[in-house]
Amino acid sequence: xxxxxxxxxxxxxxxxxSARDSLLAMHRASNLLGEDVKTYRPLLECLARxxxxxxxxxxxxxxxxxxxxxxxxxxxxxLEREQARAERQGECxxxxxxxxxxxxxxxxxxxxxxxDTVIVAxxxxxTASVRSSDVVARLGGDEFAIIMxxxxxxxxxxxxxxxxxxxxxxxxxxxxxxxxxxxxxxxxIRAGEDSLFERADRELYRDKAGRKAEAQxx
Numbered sequence: 001x002x003x004x005x006x007x008x009x010x011x012x013x014x015x016x017x018s019a020r021d022s023l024l025a026m027h028r029a030s031n032l033l034g035e036d037v038k039t040y041r042p043l044l045e046c047l048a049r050x051x052x053x054x055x056x057x058x059x060x061x062x063x064x065x066x067x068x069x070x071x072x073x074x075x076x077x078x079l080e081r082e083q084a085r086a087e088r089q090g091e092c093x094x095x096x097x098x099x100x101x102x103x104x105x106x107x108x109x110x111x112x113x114x115x116d117t118v119i120v121a122x123x124x125x126x127t128a129s130v131r132s133s134d135v136v137a138r139l140g141g142d143e144f145a146i147i148m149x150x151x152x153x154x155x156x157x158x159x160x161x162x163x164x165x166x167x168x169x170x171x172x173x174x175x176x177x178x179x180x181x182x183x184x185x186x187x188x189i190r191a192g193e194d195s196l197f198e199r200a201d202r203e204l205y206r207d208k209a210g211r212k213a214e215a216q217x218x
Contacts, residue, residue, distance in 0.1 A: 064138040066116060067123035075137035078147050083196070086186045093149050094156030094185035096163070097200045098126065099208060100142035101178040114174050121170050122177050129166045130159075153185035180208035 062074035070078065082093045100122055107115040119142065126144060127136050135147040146163070148156050160181045167179050182204025184196045194202070 064123075067120055067138050069123050069127060069144075070135055070137035072137065072139050075135065075139060075145055075147070078135045078137075079197070082147055082149065083186070091150060092152050092185060092187040093147060094151040094153065094159075094183060095196050095200045096146040096148060096156060096160045097182040097197075097204045098122075098144040098146070098163070098167075099180045099182075099204055100144070101180055101208065101211070103142040106174050110174055118172050118174055118177055121172050122167055122179070125167045125170050126163060129163045151185065153183070153188045156185050157183045178211075180204055180211060182207060 062070055062077075064071045079095070085091055086093055100119065103115050103118065106118055119138075122144065123136070123138060126146065130136060130146055130148070133149045135149075137145045137147075139145055148159060151159065160183045164179050164181050167177050170177060182200040182202065184199035184203065186196060189196055189199065
């Protein structure tokens with residue numbers, strides 16, 4: 001076996017981008033090394049272990065520490081990726097923004113630990129209500145977002161109402177959460193108009209204002 005083949009095998013393993021890629025690279029490296037694999041086995045195992053640990057760190061870096069859903073940075077990367085796919089392939093997708101109403105009152109009355117309990121409950125209900133291909137993210141504080149792959153405006157609005165109902169049915173020690181919802185879809189955005197996020201954000205605050213007015217009348 002040549003030195004070049006050994007270097008290639010070890011480099012491929014060291015640069016594996018995920019645990020799955022690491023296992024595949026380990027297999028290819030073993031084939032390339034042939035009879036010399038026993039000599040390189042400790043190094044191969046060390047590189048594979050490091051690759052898996054780096055993959056775990058990358059995953060953790062994209063997670064919200066409190067809820068375990070995607071954080072703002074991961075959300076932004078996912079949104080940009082779906083926007084590029086929509087432009088390149090013409091596939092539609094939708095953005096659903098969620099705002100937890102009344103969190104400040106819970107924090108002020110019961111403390112921030114109580115508010116965190118409600119936030120976690122909302123994240124869990126939200127995650128349970130979407131497909132595995134969708135991205136649920138906590139943007140910060142009481143704000144959540146969902147990227148719905150392959151969804152158009154009509155479908156996303158129906159899903160948004162279903163998710164709202166699921167969240168508002170959750171029982172917490174501090175009452176049921178109240179959620180405002182804003183939806184925008186790529187098939188509704190025209191060139192020169194607001195971005196998907198801006199339109200969803202505008203719908204969110206329109207929904208919040210309407211629900212607040214209804215509560216005052218009641």
